[in-house]
Amino acid sequence: MEGQQGEQNKSRIVKIDSVESWDYYVSQANSQGCPIVVHFTASWCMPSVAMNPVFEELASSYSDVLFLTVDVDDVKDVASKMEVKAMPTFLLMREGAVVDKLVGANPEEIKKRIDGFVQSIRVFIA
DSSP states (O other), X not given: OHHHHHXXXXXXXXXXXXXXXXXXXXHHHHHTTOOEEEEEEOTTOHHXXXXXHHHHHHHHHOTTSEEEEEETTTOHHHXXXXXXXXXXXXXXXXXTEEEEEEXXXXXXXXXXXXXXXXXXXXXXXX
């Protein structure tokens, strides 16, 4: 059982570790018309840590969305550039612009927002 679980849990979330990696992934996603969901987190913030499995689950559910995670202590410049002041903060982005922002650990609300976000994009593309 344990072996299977390890293979299943290959993360689809990209961990941002620098301003350069942020710029790279955001510009790649923009050029491909790929929506982005970002989780701004901190290792010391328990609500953020509690949202990690929820974020993993969402990343597995939406294969056509780029999921990024940013530790605000590791990449302060990105957090300040995106005006993140509390953890966890979730940003939903399209074409380089933030289209929605959710502050706080609310699994049901983030699922609902991402679902609505993805639906609106599918309609937008079609």
